[in-house]
Amino acid sequence: MAKLEDRIVAFSELGTLFADYYEFANSEKQEENTNEWVLKLQDAVHTASLHNGWFTEENILFCLKNWSNLLTQKNLNNWFKSYDLNLLKIKKVAIIMAGNIPLVGFHDFLATILTGNTALIKLSSNDKILLPFVSSFLIKQLPELANSITYVDGRLEGFDAVIATGSDNTARYFEHYFGKKPNIIRKNRNSVAVLTGNETNEQLENLAEDIFTYYGLGCRSVSKLFVPKGYNFDAFFKAMYPKQDIIHHVKYANNYDYNKAVYLMSEFNILENGFLMIKEDESYASPISSVFYEYYESLDTLKQKLTNDNNKIQCVVASGLLENEVAFGQTQQPSLTDYADNIDTVEFLLKTS
Known part of the structure; x- marks a missing residue:
């Protein structure tokens, strides 16, 4: 298994790619860019926007820009320094992705891979272009990750834990099928x-x-x-x-x-x-x-x-109302520790046996 520092470097390279693409997309001299991965990302963004009409290139670009700010070696190291990775027992983690906004399940993917677990990923039909591209880039940076990332089209099998995101209706389905396994099942919020x-x-x-x-x-x-x-x-x-x-x-x-x-x-x-x-x-x-x-x-x-x-x-x-309030204009720019439903995903992944 690749070391944590190597996995962090791979994701920081992804952050650099996102930053480079953001600059490229806003440049008037795009024809001068010869970065192979920037051009591949351009194709993925365009394909994703055609596949899902809600995923405009502007919104995808906003998403990638935010992740480029978070995916630095400093940020990732600071995020993980408060966790004891010695607690980890390597697991196959089934991640059932939502598809409402671009790369909405990326944080679960990031936490699963950085903790050294294996991700079995069930993509939403609405968002099936961007994360496979991300995976291909990460595997290029760190080939060992090929053994840690699997995409599943059919029935999920052989997993040890589940992270599933959906609606109140799908949550009932998830709880029925996955309730006997350690899980995080998210509902409407x-x-x-x-x-x-x-x-x-x-x-x-x-x-x-x-x-x-x-x-x-x-x-x-x-x-x-x-x-x-x-x-x-x-x-x-x-x-x-x-x-x-x-x-x-x-x-x-x-x-x-x-x-x-x-x-x-x-x-x-x-x-x-x-x-x-x-x-x-x-x-x-x-x-x-x-x-x-x-x-x-x-x-x-x-x-x-x-x-x-x-x-x-x-x-x-709000402004000055609650301890955990979010400033105006900041809801769509969460930090690495802004966990969905306030459930610490990393702690769940480390402590689940």
Whole structure:
């Protein structure tokens, strides 16, 4: 088995590739680039965007840029220095990927490979281009990894532990089939923002990034606002306006038209600006192109509600409200230790026998 330091070097080289591609994609002199892997990544990005209409090249580029910032030797070493790798008993870990945003399961893959385990990967049909490319690059850097990465099309067999990400419905299926094995089974989660009415225009414009990045398809996408009684949404809508071009994306526009028609036929009260609708609703999961909102009486009672509903919430965007809050504009830029559902994946992989 390759040493941890060698695996870290391989992933840091991947980070460098992502950074090089980001620079290449934003360069006016692309024809001058002769980096074989940058050009291969360009082909993979283009193919992925054709395969899934939600995976625009802009969104994939955003994803790769974020990972390029994280995948450095310094960051990866700092991440792992607090774990005792002597606890590891090598396992075959089945990873069932979601496909809602580009490379959404990469963190599970990264944690599995860096801990020295073997990954049995079941890709989502919506995201089956990018991770195999990543694997091929890593194996080129460190050939020993070929024995640690397997893609499975059919039935998953011979695994020791499971990490599965899906919806509340698929979670029931996962629990039925994989419940007897050590597992992390993730269900639906959404992210929320708490507004007080004192936000700056910059904070609200940053909130637009939390709402619109990946078209709101990620669990870290803000789909619900908590606002005080009497809140005036004028400043909110003004700050959303720079994102108006999102309506030119065909799949997003279709969802906007459909959901608006449903709301109007149901005689729901909505506010909208031509590309975003907001609706008062107690639910956390809002349809694409819409955000729900709910009034709160006091911040203390709201804190208690958010605590009670912790298992439904991925991120809380706020300013000075909660200890683990996320700053405006930062939900889609998690760190290596921002574990999904707040379950430490590395600790799970190390301590599961």
